[in-house]
Amino acid sequence: MRQEDPVATTTETDAMRRAIALSARALGATAPNPVVGCVILDTAGTVVGEGWHRKAGGPHAEVHALRAAGAAARGGTAVVTLEPCNHTGRTGPCAQALIEAGVARVVHAVSDPSPAASGGAATLRAAGVDVEGGLLAAEAEAVNVAWLTSVRRGRPFVRWKYAATLDGRIAAADGSSRWISSAESRADVHRLRAEADAVVAGSGTLLADDPHLAVRGIPDAVQPLRVVVDSRARTPRGARVLDDAAPTLIAVSKDADTSHLPDDVEVVRIPYAPRRPAAPGTAEPAPPAPAEPAEPTAPVAAGSTEPTAPAAPGAARTTPPAAAEPAEPTAPGASQTAPPAPAEPVGSARAAAFRPEGVGLDVHTLLAELHARGIRSVLLEGGPTLAGAFVAAGAVDCVVGYLAPALLGAGASALGDAGISTIAQALRLDVTDVARFGPDLRVTAVPTAAQEK
Ligand SMILES: NC(=O)C1=CN([C@@H]2O[C@H](COP(=O)(O)OP(=O)(O)OC[C@H]3O[C@@H](n4cnc5c(N)ncnc54)[C@H](OP(=O)(O)O)[C@@H]3O)[C@@H](O)[C@H]2O)C=CC1
Numbered sequence: 001m002r003q004e005d006p007v008a009t010t011t012e013t014d015a016m017r018r019a020i021a022l023s024a025r026a027l028g029a030t031a032p033n034p035v036v037g038c039v040i041l042d043t044a045g046t047v048v049g050e051g052w053h054r055k056a057g058g059p060h061a062e063v064h065a066l067r068a069a070g071a072a073a074r075g076g077t078a079v080v081t082l083e084p085c086n087h088t089g090r091t092g093p094c095a096q097a098l099i100e101a102g103v104a105r106v107v108h109a110v111s112d113p114s115p116a117a118s119g120g121a122a123t124l125r126a127a128g129v130d131v132e133g134g135l136l137a138a139e140a141e142a143v144n145v146a147w148l149t150s151v152r153r154g155r156p157f158v159r160w161k162y163a164a165t166l167d168g169r170i171a172a173a174d175g176s177s178r179w180i181s182s183a184e185s186r187a188d189v190h191r192l193r194a195e196a197d198a199v200v201a202g203s204g205t206l207l208a209d210d211p212h213l214a215v216r217g218i219p220d221a222v223q224p225l226r227v228v229v230d231s232r233a234r235t236p237r238g239a240r241v242l243d244d245a246a247p248t249l250i251a252v253s254k255d256a257d258t259s260h261l262p263d264d265v266e267v268v269r270i271p272y273a274p275r276r277p278a279a280p281g282t283a284e285p286a287p288p289a290p291a292e293p294a295e296p297t298a299p300v301a302a303g304s305t306e307p308t309a310p311a312a313p314g315a316a317r318t319t320p321p322a323a324a325e326p327a328e329p330t331a332p333g334a335s336q337t338a339p340p341a342p343a344e345p346v347g348s349a350r351a352a353a354f355r356p357e358g359v360g361l362d363v364h365t366l367l368a369e370l371h372a373r374g375i376r377s378v379l380l381e382g383g384p385t386l387a388g389a390f391v392a393a394g395a396v397d398c399v400v401g402y403l404a405p406a407l408l409g410a411g412a413s414a415l416g417d418a419g420i421s422t423i424a425q426a427l428r429l430d431v432t433d434v435a436r437f438g439p440d441l442r443v444t445a446v447p448t449a450a451q452e453k
């Protein structure tokens with residue numbers, strides 16, 4: 001059934017468009033909070049105040065906008081992308097602030113789905129304020145999709161990004177992959193990193209590429225938490241991901257030896273994944289499957305067995321000074337620091353042989369751990385083995401593929417075993433956007449609604 005269009009003036013619709021644009025300015029900077037924008041119109045419909053929520057713990061969008069409007073807000077309209085909050089968190093309830101400012105009408109786009117903060121519309125109505133919801137809801141939802149998904153699913157939103165040739169290869173037969181996509185595409189990836197709270201890569205990618213995974217070339221970007229999913233703690237001491245450009249977390253198994261890692265590297269222990277059957281025709285042997293009891297995770301400092309206090313929500317990120325983009329290695333596999341150990345083949349059977357349980361760490365527990373740290377959006381940068389595990393776990397909410405007009409004919413394909421063995425099980429997607437970046441195409445797609453769990 002189609003929802004009734006909200007009753008709103010053209011001025012209010014224009015103001016909502018502006019509020020949505022304002023909210024997008026803080027993407028990647030507000031975790032664990034949503035992005036929110038607000039515009040205040042006076043009684044004549046003139047814009048008298050604007051604001052957006054800039055970071056967790058700081059004033060909400062409505063408060064910024066009301067401050068800018070001053071007395072001109074009285075009798076006016078607040079146009080806001082999310083239903084005003086109704087609770088006292090680190091700041092006071094926005095519904096109350098709007099009532100105290102004498103606002104006569106509130107137009108919001110999206111209702112707040114979080115149990116703690118919802119109810120603002122009812123509070124406003126009870127105080128005699130005219131409230132209208134649903135204006136440009138789809139546009140506002142699109143900007144806030146990560147936060148809204150994290151509230152609805154109780155885990156971070158996951159955007160899986162890869163760069164492939166037109167024949168679907170993400171690396172050549174020798175494992176080299178730098179670079180498949182163009183400089184323009186790679187610059188866009190830094191924007192995706194800046195909008196994410198965490199960037200996640202597997203140990204295969206770490207060992208093959210020695211990736212850096214921080215945001216480069218975007219001044220004032222809030223750096224995401226770099227997460228390496230590395231059951232056996234094979235991350236070498238000199239890995240680029242361990243520099244101080246951004247915080248880093250190494251997720252290892254309960255029994256991994258982390259003594260070689262620098263003392264200040266944060267390590268979290270995650271249980272192994274339960275075994276899942278390999279798709280027919282894949283090299284991965286299916287190990288026996290003892291039930292891994294669900295375990296609480298305990299963050300530990302590297303080389304220590306003592307749990308350390310998890311970072312406060314929203315505290316996982318730092319804002320270092322804008323760093324210049326370092327010169328990229330041009331030779332395949334060439335890195336700027338001590339080269340890491342040679343990579344194992346993609347989906348290595350040897351790696352599986354180490355473990356009596358499933359392949360790698362449990363994706364759900366990993367995401368729960370990140371959620372508990374205030375992470376609301378994850379950019380999964382592969383590689384194909386880890387991406388396959390995320391797809392198999394039903395934990396990919398959006399796919400961003402950069403397709404380069406090149407052919408390789410051999411080498412790893414974009415996605416490893418995802419537990420899909422017959423065409424009827426294909427994970428069908430809806431394409432939501434196609435764009436050009438230099439010579440490449442960027443295709444954005446989301447799982448079709450029918451398959452959403
Ligand atoms: N073009 C592109 O966009 C990209 C290309 N690449 C290329 O991909 C190749 C590396 O691919 P790949 O080896 O698949 O790398 P991955 O990054 O997917 O790492 C796979 C490894 O991650 C570890 N792991 C931990 N938990 C899990 C889990 N739940 N499921 C699966 N694996 C888990 C396993 O090793 P362990 O148990 O020892 O931890 C596993 O072998 C390189 O050639 C690289 O250049 C990589 C990323 C992007």
Ligand SMILES: Nc1c(N[C@@H]2O[C@H](COP(=O)(O)O)[C@@H](O)[C@H]2O)[nH]c(=O)[nH]c1=O
Nearest residue numbers: 163177178179180181209211212213381
């Ligand atoms: N090869 C390839 C990509 N590879 C991805 O980028 C990571 C390198 O990140 P960084 O070291 O921070 O530049 C690498 O580990 C892998 O995840 N990405 C792309 O956009 N295009 C490409 O052609």
